[in-house]
Amino acid sequence: MSKGLPKRSEDYSLWYNELVKKAGLAENSAVRGCMVIKPYGYAIWERMQRVLDDMFKATGHSNAYFPLFIPKSYLSREADHVEGFAKECAVVTHYRLKATEDGVTVDPDAKLEEELIVRPTSETIIWSTYKSWVQSYRDLPLLVNQWANVVRWEMRTRLFLRTAEFLWQEGHTAHATAEEAIAETKQMMEVYAEFAEKYIALPVVRGVKTPKERFAGALDTYCIEGLMQDGKALQAGTSHFLGQNFAKAFDVKFATKDGGLEYVWGTSWGVSTRLMGALVMAHSDDEGLVLPPKLAPIQVVIVPIYKGEEQLAQISEKVLKLKKELEAKGISVKYDNRDTERPGFKFAEWELKGVPVRVAIGNRDLENGTAEVARRDTKEKSTQQFDSLTDYIPALLDEIQENIYSKAFNFREEHTTKVDTYEEFKEVLETKGGFVLAHWDGTSETEERIKEETKATIRCIALESPEEDGVDMLTGKPSKQRVYFAKAY
RNA sequence: CGGGGUGUAGCGUAGCCCGGUAUCGCGCCACAUUUGGGAUGUGGAGGUCGUAGGUUCGAAUCCUGCCACCCCGACCA
Incomplete structure (x- = not known):
């Protein structure tokens, strides 16, 4: 690990790129425009997924999975939709390789009859499926979500913010009435807004896109917009009212109560790994990440400061007890007892990784029954009674969560x-x-x-x-x- | 996809103009001393100089193609 990060004030883009890499969130891969999400970054994404997934379930949605590949002809069914995505699709044309002297080559005899598109989004494959799932008003509403990867062949990419392949969830719902679909669209926007504000600690503006900015194939696109520290806005989630566009394109009709036959009304909504970019850019500083406690894979790191095995043993005994007590309260704790790094190095490293709270315990503390507690957001350090930590730390984590939210909120107000x-x-x-x-x-x-x-x-x-x-x-x-x-x- | 830039050890770099087998720092390995804010000393390992070709007695250095990344534009979540 090399020390030092570019300063935000000097080169914001460079700061962002370096931070994502140095904090161990992600790195570029051998494939152009595609990233490797590293364990620490993926742990944050998993936390986001878990919370969002619970929120989707709580609003009545179920998960399902649809194919990565979409028949080419499907894309052309909805005119606006094709136009929106055609320019950035990866296309599968063959299904076999053959060996040559210097490796492998595409077997020209193995050409697909109908080419397949790697999904840039799944409306078409899902609506073609919904056709057979929906016959009656009794089948509605259909509330389905999928966690998946999608590919959009971007010309200019940046880790998390815009990559050729990214991870996301896409919800696709079908309803009997326009009113109900619109209510669903707004509800999911509100779910996203709540997630952004309560978990990412990012205040967002809830709004509707102009016709020019809205999703290809939608009648209305609702969105949440956050503001990053460099004064640029970032779209953090979108929710679309699709009207009957896809129902018409894929012939999804239902029998109404009074014997009529009507097209269903649709919505789709999604958030992606782009949220990771939002998380980084909303709160972090020149020392590294600042993670909101609710999404931090490690909420508390404990660093022992000792001379010799004996002291370490004494400290470890107290620390392991504390760790257990905190974990019993649902707090994730890392005891960094590596003997190969010195305390100062560990402090810097965990700051870079954005761990919200650091506890340091040394010989002096053992004698006094205390510990040094440092918070990542303000960098304040204080000495606390060791026995009070099981109450002090949970409260501190809440306070940090609130503090970074209000800091971001004030920044937005000022800007x-x-x-x-x-x-x-x-x-x-x-x-x-x-x-x-x-x-x-x-x-x-x-x-x-x-x-x-x-x-x-x-x-x-x-x-x-x-x-x-x-x-x-x-x-x-x-x-x-x-x-x-x-x-x- | 257009314009500009960069590519040398795990990371950051010097050398390139003016051709002669690669510099420095961090990191890594070993040992010792250290440990309350990125330790110090001594010794050591590590390189197809992005890649493919060309020019040349000889290429990191000159020429051409390709690839990747960064910045600016067009496009987009």
């Missing part, structure tokens, strides 16, 4: 600016970044022009934002509501 003129708009984007609240005339033309001139896009039309009469900062046309602009990931 959300209302502007009324285009000059101001450009100035804010250049000098301070963040969300910019401005009036917009509702046309894609204006949106496009602003994007071209400033690189900023409309992140969303916030659900909670009040109606307010105003005029578009660019065209002067009337507007009833401010929308969120930002430069985005």
Whole structure:
């Protein structure tokens, strides 16, 4: 492990890339654009999965699994959908290799009759399946989720934020009425928002995408948008109301109570390993990761400070008891008793890895019945009575979780600016970044022009934002509501 | 996919312009002394110089193709 991380203030991108690698979250692989998620990074993802999965189950969803490969013809069934994904699909054309002098080559005789697409998302294969699952209103609603990998052949990739292959979950539901499907869409957006705020400790704006930004094939795309420390926005989750688009494309109809035959209404929603990027960029600092306790694979690390076997034995005895007590309270504890590293090195290493709480115990503490407790978020150190730790640490973890949330919340508040003129708009984007609240005339033309001139896009039309009469900062046309602009990931 | 940059030991690098078999730091291994914020000393191991070809008596160095990564654009979660 080499020491030192680039400073956020000097090169934010480099800081992010180095941090992800040095903290042991992920690294680039032999395959262009694809990453290896390392054990420590995957442990965080597993925690996210577990929490989200419980939330999905609690809202009535069940998991299932659909194939990685999608017949090429399926993609073309829904016009907008094809257009959205066609440019970034991996295609399987053959099913066999044959040996040659210098290795293997694709066997030209083993050409697939119909080529297969590696799923960029699963709407088409799932809706083609739903056709046979749905006949009657009694089969509805259909509430299914799958945890899977998907492939989008991206030209420019970054660890977690945009990779050619990524892990995600995609929920796909079918309903008897539009109202119910819309309620589902909003509900799942709210599940995501709650997850982001309570677990990632990332405050998010709940909103609707503009037609230009919404999912290909959807009638409406709801989203949650977070703000990163460099002032750029990051879309952390999306939930789509698909209307009857896919039902029509795949002929999914149901018999209604009164004997009619209607197309079902659909939704789809997903979050991906991109959340890992959000987690890193929302809280971490120049010393390394800062993990919210609720997602940290290791919540407490205990470092012994000793001279000789005898002292270590004495310390270990007390520490192992403490470890057990904390674990009984559901806290994950690592006792770093490696004899090969010195305490200072361990401190730095666990800070890099973002462990929320560190406890150090040395000879002095043994004599005094104390321990040194350091919190990662503020780097404050304090001396506590050893016997109080089983109560002190759980409370401290809660406090850290809250503190990093409010820090992120305050940052967002400070970096959300209302502007009324285009000059101001450009100035804010250049000098301070963040969300910019401005009036917009509702046309894609204006949106496009602003994007071209400033690189900023409309992140969303916030659900909670009040109606307010105003005029578009660019065209002067009337507007009833401010929308969120930002430069985005 | 377009423009720019980079690729030398596990990591970070010097050398490249001006061709002669590779520098330094961290890390690694051994031993000793150490251990309350990234230890110190001594000794040691580790290299197809991204890759394939070309020029040359000789290539890390010059030329060409390819690959990967980074930055900027277009596209996108």
